[in-house]
Amino acid sequence: MTSPTLVWFRDDLRIADNPALTAAAERGAPIVALFILDEESAGMRPLGAASRWWLHHSVESLRARLAERGVPLVLRRGAAGVVVRAIVRESGASAVFWNRRYASAERAIDSELKSGLRSDGLEVQSFAASLLFEPWTVQTGAGTHYSVFTPFWRACQALPAPRLPLPEPQLLHPGSAGVQRIVASDTLADWNLLPTAPDWAAGLRETWTPGEPAAHDRLREFVATDLPLYDQARDEPSAGATSLLSPRLRWGEISPFSAWHAATGAGGSARFLSELGWREFAWHTLFFFPNLATANLRAEFDNFPWPQPDAQALRAWREGNTGFGIVDAGMRELWHTGHMHNRVRMITASFLVKNLLIDWRIGEQWFWDTLVDADAASNPFNWQWVAGSGADAAPYFRIFNPELQAKKFDPHGLYVQQWAADASPLKIVDLGLTRKAALGAYDVVKRSGRP
């Protein structure tokens, strides 16, 4: 019996353009695939509810597709460092391959495992798969990381172009099926990832098909029909011109390399590529600032005089009952579909922080819980961008006016009509007064930064 190669899947729930899986296939030995639900290791952020829903269906899709190719996907729950060692023992694996992760708790787990397994004599390899540019390869002239997007993205584009995506590896080796030891697996149902009592996921089911095949279908459709109009239409939430790739990228059902080359091959859109760039920049930032979700990137924002949060206002924001059509439409779209148009994310976030004066971390946590694309880097990065506390952030005095934004980007009210036709017109705040209050609070931050 040949000792197998263990491929540990994490944020890369795909078969195509999966360098770890391809390298395992080339190694020739049978493959055992593993996915761990790690709710135990120190520092792991618990998945939000919408993320758990997506994960369930995406893992199910991956399991079925690997099974068709003769590769068992073992599911286990527990601290990854312990589980991987157990699976190595149980399977008799002599090599362990995975694609890299970039958040700090995950990196700590992975590097400890890599050195531990290697000193046990195993072959361990990690691969670049989830980012176009490894964070440490993008450096300023001074050898530091970037804190402003434009020079960051310029530096990325001066690096060698992103590699071509890898084709699906050949996984079925004649005679290899069934020769592996059987390794016990949880069932997905054991993990209780889906909501019950109540089952609030009907809107998610209507909206999304998780899994690699649907991700590629969407990419093809986006490139063929939406990309030509992208630059002009991406900011109109009723236009349906955005890629809808965010949850697929977050879970790695499709790689950024596939998205990059599909877009450039179709004539490209500098704007769409730069959106991929913002995703890169968010991960670049998280890599060098691991507390991005909890700490202000600009330390002077620690002096922001947040008032006691208004529980009623917060609830109205969450439920889409603020009386501002575009805010309410966005929050309802989010609740129903687990997604919100990018422009509207900025508007609703600005409203929470700058009109309700509620700490960006509270909004970030709500998005974390309700977005199917909740991403450990992009979500806190973008909240800090809106709040003004982040990297290359919106200046503190840039306060969106939701009514002007609606006039500009939803001039016919189609988006508001779609999501908030029945919303109450009663406005919970005065935009002018709350704007002044926010400017006053930011002034405190500004003055605190001076000697």
Next chain:
DNA sequence: AAGATCTTGTT
């Protein structure tokens, strides 16, 4: 990835 207001240019 902005808003308010002031300035300049065109009817």
Next chain:
DNA sequence: ACAAGATCT
């Protein structure tokens, strides 16, 4: 009178 552009916050 109004719009586009510059400037400050």
